[in-house]
Amino acid sequence: MIRLKGYRRADGHWGIRNHLLIIPTSVCASETASRIASLIPGAVAIPHQHGCCQVGEDYKQTVRTLVGFGRNPNVGAVLVVGLGCEGIQPQVVAEEIAKSGKPVETITIQQCGGTLKTISAGAEICAGFARILAAQEREEFDISELVLGLECGGSDPTSGIASNPSVGRASNRLIDAGGTSILSETTELIGAEHLVAARCVTQELADRLVWMVKRIEEKSISYGVDLRGTQPTPGNIEGGLTTIEEKSLGCIYKAGDKPVVGVLEYAEPVDSAVKGLYFMDTPGEDIDSITGMVAGGAQIVVFTTGRGTPTGCPIAPVIKVTGNPETYERMIDNIDINAGRVILEEASLEEVGQEIFDMMIRVSNGDLTKAESLGHREFGIYRIGDTF
Amino acid sequence: MNGYVHASEKDNLVTCVRAMKAGERVLVDGTEVVVRNDIPIYHKMAVSEIKKGEEVYKYGEVMGVASRDIHIGEWAHIHNVDSTRGRGDIAKREVQQ
Structure with a gap:
């Protein structure tokens, strides 16, 4: 415990x-x-x-x-x-x-x-x-009360190889301890939805998840353009990601290998009686996605990046992990953990996963993340309709 | 360090974890591959012959299709690999025809 x-x-x-x-x-x-x-x-x-x-x-x-x-x-x-x-x-x-x-x-x-x-x-x-x-003081509580939001942004191919699988191991550890994680970013399930759907505990949840992916893909198709250039973004492409399928296949490693126990609409609250891995329908845009998960009850966020990003959240600590060793050095102000050590063969996925989990515990107890210490408070609401 | 990650045996490309130079020889799973282009760090290189229209695999899953023939040792990216998802441009062309 x-x-x-x-x-x-x-x-x-x-x-x-x-x-x-x-x-x-x-x-x-x-x-x-x-x-x-x-x-x-x-x-x-x-x-x-x-x-x-x-x-x-x-x-x-x-x-x-x-x-x-x-x-x-x-x-x-x-x-x-x-x-x-x-x-x-x-x-x-x-x-x-x-x-x-x-x-x-x-x-x-x-x-x-x-x-x-x-x-x-x-x-x-x-x-x-x-x-x-x-006047309020901290009291002891069990880690099973913790809800972790999983996010990736400014991804590059190191995300799927190093940072996301490391975070997946930390997420697995939290769920083994009775806690909850939320995978999000529906656009970044396009091409990988079959793998996550197969992990849903009921057929109904699997159907709902696949329908959410279809809903966003059909919306993008209705615009009459190639999603590529938006997803993956120009920076993703420059970094080496070629298609949305490739980005998605790397993205889902963040969610480890636990079963999916719930599928949520954007900002819908996690059911505190059902612990484990959830999926929430959010866009691939990081700020809106983090905002949705925190509105759903996440107290802490782990955010992987390849290109580097400063994003925080107004009310939840965001731990930044990069799989790209050059980015870690270049954006040391913003990045908390260097999963690029996996690429350099200096550490295993298990070791970096443990490092992330240990930092989650320290940050939960009050340590500041780099995003918090720099006062990052990005907030964005995912709109699904027009303004009249 | 071999300089590449071959995520799944099924994959017909590898991720280069260092920049590759055209003409250099790299041992990929025991077979010598001659690198055909300069390949930026973290970009992909084909390790099988992939014909136009054939599926491209990474992590053992389909990540797109070849938009032209891709040869062993060639840089594989947006110039020769297409996505099959979120293709509103294709849907629009089909409606217009």
Whole structure:
């Protein structure tokens, strides 16, 4: 049994960070939310471009993402900031987050009477939250409560050979210890979906996963262009990846070899009663994908890269692993672990997998990742509809 | 270090883990291969004759099809390997015809 130290939440979940989150419900409230965050030590805002004039499933998905961020166990208290008239009503988001039992307050710019009064009211609420959060202490919990988001971005052929299989071993270890991992990036299952579908515990889950891949492939075909150039990206291609199939076949090594116990829509919460490996429908674009998994409950993310990338997340630590030894040296500010040692034949996949797992434990207990120490807070919501 | 990774026996190409020079001789699974082009690090080299239209394998799985004949020792990349997935361009041409 592996014990970690984190923050106990009223709904029984465990956070490995204790963030004070400020959620704007629309683009109209984003700047004001950011200004409030800038006044309060430890507060983080998630400015975004959405939240108004969205319909149907696209509207629901954006709501699910904002609510999921608020409910994520790494968040200790939430201020929801709305303009007042937007499509995603701040009260709707706040009520859903409040079901988790954590402190949530709501203000709107129209009700407060403009930018300055909203900043003042918001800062007063957040200063109170900051004092509450500062008094909370870490307590022991079991690693089985941990949900790991698996991500890859700026891939090159070292990803499929070194970094992804190493992460797959760390993910296997977490699941063996009773925990949960999420594989994502539906586009990067194109050409490898049969291998992941064969690992689903029921035929229904396998059919759903294959249907999700078909859904995104047919959408790309409807644009009348070759997906190549977008997926794989120009950088993937320059690095040596030739087709989306090749990228996908390398990508799925991140998920080790455990059975798939659940298939989720974007930002849909992981079922805490069912531990193991999940698949979530997210795009291959890293920021939207990480945002979806964290909204689904991931407290920690492991991110593999070949070309190198600085990406973090506003509320979850992101551990960066590269399989490319040159990238590790070139982007040492951003990369935590050098799986390029596998390419150089200095370490085995098992050894690097262990190194990743050990770092997951240290980071869960409070060590900062490089992305955290540099203040990276990228946030992006996957849109599936038009703006009206 | 041999300088390549042959992920599966089924694969008709290898991943070069160092840059290869045209004309150099590399021992791949006991057989000498003459490198036909300069191949950048982490790019792929054919280790079997692959005819146009034939499937290209990596990790023991289909990663695309040859868009022209690819010879042993040749650099295999977007100039001679096509994807078969997400091909809206082909679907569009078929609709227009």
